[in-house]
Amino acid sequence: MSPDLIYGLAGLAVFGIGFFRALTLAAPLRRVLALKLCAVGASFLLIVAAYRQPPVTADAVPHALVITGIVVMVSAMAVALALIHRIAVLERERSDG
Amino acid sequence: MDAMLVFDVALALALVGLAWAVLAAEDLFAAVVLFIVFGLMTALAWVRLAAPDVALAEAAIGAGVTGALLLATLRRIGGAESAETTPRPVLIGVGALAAAVTSGLGAAFLAAPAQGPGLEAAIAANLAASGVEHPVTAVLLNYRAYDTLMEVVVLFAAVVAVWSVAQAPEPATPLLGPLHAGFARVALPAAVVVGAYLLWAGATMPGGAFQGGAVLGAVAILALLARDYVPAPAHRAWARGAFLAGTAVFALVAAGVGFGPRMAFEYPPALAKPLILLIEAVVTLSIAATLAALFFGREPEPLGVEVEARK
Incomplete structure (x- = not known):
């Protein structure tokens, strides 16, 4: 068993857990966490695809794609969290007034 | 070799267990802390898969900055959750769907050719002309620079969206104690x-604008928490300039080299290294400012408004 196979299967399992929970959890913050787990699972598969048995160096293109993905994901996360905060503020106003 | 196999299997099992625990944790705060641990373990796994650049980015941005954003949001919305539970038939149906999708992906993964030739030969053949010696930086800032420009645009769009959505003043964050302030x-x-250093090292070894920017963004977040820096409305123009600078300089350089026989993004080989370093330096500062602003979560408001909200 080589590391790429082990971590590829782990990445798939993480993706599956995120996919299942994103569709079944009620709290918005948990759904965002579940979607982030999906993204990490997908990143695992890209990194595994880039892996070569050392001493051969890994393929840098998937690595660059995942770095781009991480930055896009933190951007999406920040917007989602701002929306969750806004919804919470509006709900609080509605229940107060 | 066998010791490493044991390590890999243990880490893979820990990752799957942590992923489950993040979403099963009773308390949202515990979920966020487990998520940060999961991010760091992911970075460790990616080091094992010979992807140190991505591991640095995941540890700094995926676990660090994202964790700070989550904790800040948790403080703002409070940890209370609705008692709403998913009906059992939906759980079973979605569970079956998730199992089917995951096993389909698993079959595709196991059938795919492993360790097949990718683009590494093309990368190595053109590395001398790219202006940098590190393949990942060459891909990010030269071969696929257009992707990276779009990524900087996405980050810019995120801060625009966050500033537009969150305008409500909020309770001030508690002051750090003397120990934390001293640590800061x-x-x-x-x-x-x-x-x-990460920015500079990116030209020849793992590192680069995104990792360096994330570390500098963490510096700014720590400065915000320690009140070493208090955002004021007068700083808005500077902040907007900092958010835009990365996109603007990147786009100007990319378009600027595209005259005569050259296309946009086609740096002249002699100037490739200085141009890439210029783009990286400005993008690093832009990323740091943007990540800190995303953490702060709103436009800086006049001091009076904040005092009003604290009551």
Whole structure:
């Protein structure tokens, strides 16, 4: 068993857990966490695809794609969290007034 | 070799267990802390898969900055959750769907050719002309620079969206105690050096604009928490300039080299390294400012408004 196979299967399992929970959890913050787990699972598969048995160096293109993905994901996360905060503020106003 | 196999299997099992625990944790705060641990373990796994650049980015941005954003949001919305539970038939149906999708992906993964030739030969053949010696930086800032420009645009769009959505003043964050404030005083200068080093090192070894920017963004977040820096409305113009600078300089350089026989993004080989370093330096500062602004979560408001909200 080589590391790429082990971590590829782990990445798939993480993706599956995120996919299942994103569709079944009620709290918005948990759904965002579940979607982030999906993204990490997908990143695992890209990194595994880039892996070569050392001493051969890994393929840098998937690595660059995942770095781009991480930055896009933190951007999406920040917007989602701002929306969750806004919804919470509006709900609080509605229940107060 | 066998010891490493045991390590890999243990880490893979820990990752799957942590992923489950993040979403099963009773308390949202515990979920966020487990998520940060999961991010760091992911970075460790990616080091094992010979992807140190991505591991650095995941540890700094995926676990660090994302964790800070989550904790800040949790403080703002409070940890209370609705008692709403998913009906059992939906759980079973979605569970079956998730199992089917995951096993389909698993079959595709196991059938796919492993360790097949990718683009590494093309990367190595053109590395001398790219202006940098590190393949990942060459891909990010030269071969696929257009992707990276779009990524900087996405980050810019995120801060625009966050500033537009969250305008409500909020309770001030509690002051850090003397121990934390002292830690910030010691850690800040060291972290600035680490961030700048990561940026510089990116040309020849793992590191680069995104990792360096994330570390400098963490510096700014620590400065915000320690009240070493208090955002004021007068700083808005500077902040907007900092958010836009990365996109603007990147786009100007990319378009600027595209005259005569050259296309946009086609740096002249002699100027490739200085141009890439210029783009990386400005993008690093832009990323740091943007990540800190995303953490702060709103436009800086006049001091009076904040005092009003604290009552």
